[in-house]
Amino acid sequence: MTAPGESAAGGTALSVRGLVKRFGAHEVLSGIDLDVPAGRVTCLIGPSGSGKSTLLRCMAFLEEAGAGTILVGGEPLGFAETPQGRRRLPPARIRAVRASIGMVFQQFNLWPHMTALGNVTEALRVVRRMGRAEAEAKGLAQLRKVGLEDRAGHYPAQLSGGQQQRVAIARSLALEPRIMLFDEPTSSLDPELTGEVLDVMRGLAADGMTMVVVSHEIGFAASVGEQVAFLDGGRILLHGSPRDVFGKPRHPRLERFLDTYLDRGAAMLA
Amino acid sequence: MTVDWGLLAEKLPDVLAASGVTVAVWAASAVLGVALGAAVAVARRFGPRPVDLALKLFVEVLRGSPFLVQLFLLYFGGPFIGLSLDPIPAGLLALTLYGSAYYSEIVRAGFAAVPAGHVEAAACLGFTRAQTVLRIQVPEMAVLVLPALVNMTVLLLKETAVLSVITVPELTLEISAIGSETYRFVEALTLLALFYWGLVEACGGLGRLAEARLSRFRFAGP
Amino acid sequence: MSLTLLALLVRAAGLTVAISGVSIALGLALGLFVSVASLSRRRLVSVPARVYVSFFRGVPLLVQLLLIYNLLPAAGIDVPGVVAAVVGLTLCTSAYQAENLRGGFLSVPRGLLEAADMAGLGAVQQFRRIRVPIAVALTLPTLVSEAIMILKASSLVSVVGVVELTRMAQDLASSTYRPLPMFATAGALYLAIDWTVAGLGHALERRARWGRA
Ligand SMILES: Nc1ncnc2c1ncn2[C@@H]1O[C@H](COP(=O)(O)OP(=O)(O)OP(=O)(O)O)[C@@H](O)[C@H]1O
Numbered sequence: 001m002t003a004p005g006e007s008a009a010g011g012t013a014l015s016v017r018g019l020v021k022r023f024g025a026h027e028v029l030s031g032i033d034l035d036v037p038a039g040r041v042t043c044l045i046g047p048s049g050s051g052k053s054t055l056l057r058c059m060a061f062l063e064e065a066g067a068g069t070i071l072v073g074g075e076p077l078g079f080a081e082t083p084q085g086r087r088r089l090p091p092a093r094i095r096a097v098r099a100s101i102g103m104v105f106q107q108f109n110l111w112p113h114m115t116a117l118g119n120v121t122e123a124l125r126v127v128r129r130m131g132r133a134e135a136e137a138k139g140l141a142q143l144r145k146v147g148l149e150d151r152a153g154h155y156p157a158q159l160s161g162g163q164q165q166r167v168a169i170a171r172s173l174a175l176e177p178r179i180m181l182f183d184e185p186t187s188s189l190d191p192e193l194t195g196e197v198l199d200v201m202r203g204l205a206a207d208g209m210t211m212v213v214v215s216h217e218i219g220f221a222a223s224v225g226e227q228v229a230f231l232d233g234g235r236i237l238l239h240g241s242p243r244d245v246f247g248k249p250r251h252p253r254l255e256r257f258l259d260t261y262l263d264r265g266a267a268m269l270a
Numbered sequence: 271m272t273v274d275w276g277l278l279a280e281k282l283p284d285v286l287a288a289s290g291v292t293v294a295v296w297a298a299s300a301v302l303g304v305a306l307g308a309a310v311a312v313a314r315r316f317g318p319r320p321v322d323l324a325l326k327l328f329v330e331v332l333r334g335s336p337f338l339v340q341l342f343l344l345y346f347g348g349p350f351i352g353l354s355l356d357p358i359p360a361g362l363l364a365l366t367l368y369g370s371a372y373y374s375e376i377v378r379a380g381f382a383a384v385p386a387g388h389v390e391a392a393a394c395l396g397f398t399r400a401q402t403v404l405r406i407q408v409p410e411m412a413v414l415v416l417p418a419l420v421n422m423t424v425l426l427l428k429e430t431a432v433l434s435v436i437t438v439p440e441l442t443l444e445i446s447a448i449g450s451e452t453y454r455f456v457e458a459l460t461l462l463a464l465f466y467w468g469l470v471e472a473c474g475g476l477g478r479l480a481e482a483r484l485s486r487f488r489f490a491g492p
Numbered sequence: 493m494s495l496t497l498l499a500l501l502v503r504a505a506g507l508t509v510a511i512s513g514v515s516i517a518l519g520l521a522l523g524l525f526v527s528v529a530s531l532s533r534r535r536l537v538s539v540p541a542r543v544y545v546s547f548f549r550g551v552p553l554l555v556q557l558l559l560i561y562n563l564l565p566a567a568g569i570d571v572p573g574v575v576a577a578v579v580g581l582t583l584c585t586s587a588y589q590a591e592n593l594r595g596g597f598l599s600v601p602r603g604l605l606e607a608a609d610m611a612g613l614g615a616v617q618q619f620r621r622i623r624v625p626i627a628v629a630l631t632l633p634t635l636v637s638e639a640i641m642i643l644k645a646s647s648l649v650s651v652v653g654v655v656e657l658t659r660m661a662q663d664l665a666s667s668t669y670r671p672l673p674m675f676a677t678a679g680a681l682y683l684a685i686d687w688t689v690a691g692l693g694h695a696l697e698r699r700a701r702w703g704r705a
Pocket residue numbers: 023028046047048049050051052053054055
């Protein structure tokens with residue numbers, strides 16, 4: 001575990017270069033460059049529609065960018081630049097690189113036909129081909145980490161939103177990813193339930209997990225984020241430590257954004 | 271209305287054999303129809319666009335025209351294009367194709383009902399597409415499509431009666447024959463109706479039972 | 493396919509449409525009646541209605557038609573085949589439509605009826621002016637698919653001797669020894685009718701949205 005401020009184990013876990021993404025004629029990402037430092041938390045903030053989710057989904061290869069590269073631990077994700085141009089990598093290669101990435105969704109996306117434990121062990125069994133006993137032991141250990149060992153036999157419909165999101169985090173962690181992506185993990189939760197999810201995320205950060213977090217929880221971004229990137233209109237407008245980005249004088253776009261999004265935690269920056 | 275029990279006992283073996291044909295043709299066409307329908311739905315969803323369009327035409331033609339006409343086309347028209355089938359295989363083939371069109375639409379709706387996020391979650395965890403279909407999409411849609419599947423399968427049972435028209439020796443043909451032989455048409459047909467009614471209701475009951483079992487995860491807990 | 497043969501088939505298709513149309517309309521009226529009965533709190537009313545629905549949905553239409561075709565003369569009622577056909581199709585579709593309408597009645601939001609109560613509408617007025625229009629609109633898509641079902645099912649009345657489209661194709665097939673073009677043309681005519689009905693249904697559904705998106 002590294003103390004805050006101390007430099008992390010090393011280097012860049014994920015780097016994005018010149019990423020462009022269009023939906024039809026609509027250019028949603030217009031040339032994104034971003035380095036995600038290993039062992040640190042990177043927060044993406046920005047107004048609705050600025051492209052935060054799209055960027056994160058490109059990092060998980062849920063969206064295919066039209067141009068640019070994403071390197072995960074030095075390995076190209078999805079596309080490789082060859083002398084003949086940009087080529088899509090074979091599915092097995094994509095899955096291999098993707099295996100080091102975990103994703104947590106705003107809507108949890110737990111599979112409703114499996115228990116909490118089933119959700120956590122499914123990929124271990126199907127993708128990693130682990131035996132039942134081993135997978136279940138591992139799954140229970142993950143559920144314990146998010147404080148839900150006693151809910152292992154519950155179906156998602158029997159869990160609260162906060163519990164569901166913690167199961168979803170455990171499901172991702174079970175595959176031991178090196179990078180965790182979070183897309184507004186607390187946005188569909190009642191206010192009193194966001195705390196338990198943020199606590200789990202803080203714990204992960206303290207353990208040195210590399211994280212990219214899209215969140216409107218400005219307070220979380222300011223306190224846990226090593227770096228903050230402010231997206232606006234498909235570009236990274238501001239980028240740096242929370243102190244640099246949030247400190248005064250502020251960029252007028254950011255000022256406007258903070259005014260409209262002045263939610264929990266933003267007040268402490270005033 | 272009086273029932274001639276002696277007559278009934280005399281005809282019982284024939285009736286049993288004929289109901290065996292009804293149930294066998296029905297079960298076979300349901301199993302084959304679901305398999306073919308699922309294949310059509312998968313090909314339409316994951317295949318290239320021309321395949322999707324060609325299969326859409328196949329489905330819409332089968333759903334838009336009467337089963338009886340399809341049956342006549344296959345049974346009487348088939349020999350003209352080198353496809354001479356006996357009544358039972360012809361009936362089975364027609365019923366399977368007819369059912370597959372409806373089953374494919376049910377499976378298609380099932381795919382559409384599984385939220386994209388559930389598929390994305392699997393992709394993020396390294397599932398292949400086949401693994402995602404088999405482990406996530408199919409089990410998740412099972413509950414949603416079960417009532418429609420049961421419904422369609424019951425419809426298929428009722429369609430088997432139409433096979434009597436091309437002399438498939440199933441129950442409706444047998445009972446009609448007995449009816450005209452003995453001049454007890456109304457009695458015979460009433461018993462026939464009761465047989466189908468009972469079977470259909472039993473299927474519906476089984477379907478509801480299966481649904482209740484399968485859907486336990488959908489009930490919100492405390 | 494000569495033009496004369498085609499004309500014969502098209503004319504027979506007219507009978508198919510007529511028989512189906514009449515049966516669907518009569519079936520809607522009867523279905524409305526049965527659905528209301530099946531929702532009654534009095535078991536003496538609701539149970540027979542449910543048995544009716546269950547029976548006509550549970551027995552193959554062909555068997556129903558054979559039964560009616562033989563039952564009417566046995567009961568001393570002598571009617572032309574077309575009438576027996578319409579009776580059979582109507583009874584069958586009314587059971588399906590009753591089941592659909594039952595679902596429609598059950599999904600009329602309670603609040604609408606409470607509002608009607610507050611507005612002073614009596615029970616009969618509420619039924620006629622609020623519940624029926626909303627229930628029918630809610631079940632319009634199933635009504636359209638039921639209409640298509642009956643159009644296709646009407647081919648079965650050929651078996652009891654009504655010379656509608658399928659029977660005409662059958663007769664022409666055996667007299668010309670060319671079953672392939674006859675049944676294919678009949679099938680195409682059914683498709684044309686069904687797809688037209690489906691298109692009309694979609695247009696109707698758009699109108700019954702009362703301005704909603
Ligand atoms: N699948 C899609 N098809 C078409 N347009 C899309 C798609 N997904 C996103 N967009 C568009 O891309 C833009 C960026 O969307 P994105 O979801 O990345 O924004 P966001 O920053 O995450 O916003 P929010 O804070 O509301 O989640 C929006 O204008 C959106 O309408």
